[in-house]
Amino acid sequence: MDAAASTVPVPIRGNGFYLGMSVAIAATVIGGFGSFALRGLVDVPRLPYWVHVHGAVFVSWTLLFVTQNALAHRGSIALHRRLGWVAVGLAAAMVPLGVLTASMAVVLDRVPSFFTPPIFLALSALELVAFVTLLTSAIRLRRRTEWHRRLMLCAMISIIGPAFGRILPMSLLGPWGGLAVMSGQMLFVAVAVAHDLVAHGRVHPAYGIGAAVILVEGLAVPILAATPLFVGLAAALAG
Template sequence: MVKVPNAASPLRGDESSFFADQSFFTKFSAILALIIIFGFAQFAARGIVDISAAPVWVHLHGIMMLLWLGLFVGQNVLIQRGAIKNHRRLGWFSLVAAFVVVTLTCFTGYMAVALGRQPPFFSGPYFLALVYVEALVFLAMIIWAITKRRHTQWHRRLMFGATIIILEPAFGRLLPLPLMGDWGEWVIMLVQLGFVAVIARHDRRVLGLVHPATISIGVIVIAVHVLVTALAFFPPMVSFAESVAAAG
């Protein structure tokens, strides 16, 4: 069993031990990014959505998400190559990109309901709750990861947790949600937990136990889906969604 210590910083202690399992995170980051990109790309390729007819803010949202995914994978590549200083510099730019992504996500979700463009099998309150909760949790996890940047094992896992949260819209396009009814959300939750399980398995192999950050990700994934479902029936959210639709 390869043991990887919970180094406070890759510049302290045995660097080779810190980098021993970085290839796993680099490959996993690329897999997550490709799944998200494929989820949206195949939706357009099948003609389910007309890209040319999409409003400009939808295109901006897509561009910024591609940028953030590129940064996410690139940051892991930099660590694997030992380019720590470049990783740290780029990290602050990644945070700004995440803020822009979340802002555009929330605006796009709002306008989708205002213009009646949300998926027909989603109610307005549910769709807004889904968009807002996942976007804000995504950003919160990135901020949390940055506060843990000197605790590498926490930092890297929280960044992956943020990305696992935003797998939901990709699998919302890969799975036959209209046929799954109310089960769709919980199936996607199980899929997301499957990716958390991949990290947990890696933890046990290299650390000898499941890291607390990995456990936290699993709890957050479950909490997000429970919160979205609850908010969809919360009277203030219902009233808000109705006002948004009426304003459109």
């Protein structure tokens, strides 16, 4: 996706890959959450309204992610540019909605059974930080297409952990669940890196940044969750 679009034409060559990646990611997101509901693991009508709003905004972002890549692939740069700022607005809404949804999950004792409240809060916080970091970098580099589209792809990958959490048998994975989710995310990064090697003979440095951020996002969760700040925050919300 090239959400906050470039002011110069985006080369058509290579955009088909990003469109394909966006479709694969959207399928992962919709398939993960959809299968969770179809298996009866969540009572959709009884979900709090803010969860529905959070889900609607996230699905809208995901579909716009695909749309932006499709527009770039077709060369419809003017529309791509205008919709880019719509994507920025959705992203701005996703952050407070993510904070609210994670916090209220602890308050209402709706944290998934395979997470402790501190782990859940730390995971949610790091996911949002990773997303904002990569998205902000992509927007700042929107006139440098090769950086922009790769950072946007990594930003999207950074927030699909919850989808993998609904696809993978988390209750069976135990303490390895977090690593399994991160591995799913890194698989998308690995595909992108492989594409760079095949298509260009080298890996663009944007993927190094994206991979580093996603790795920190995953590996730092237990460390952050064990800090007095997150232990105390989880206890205060649950109490």
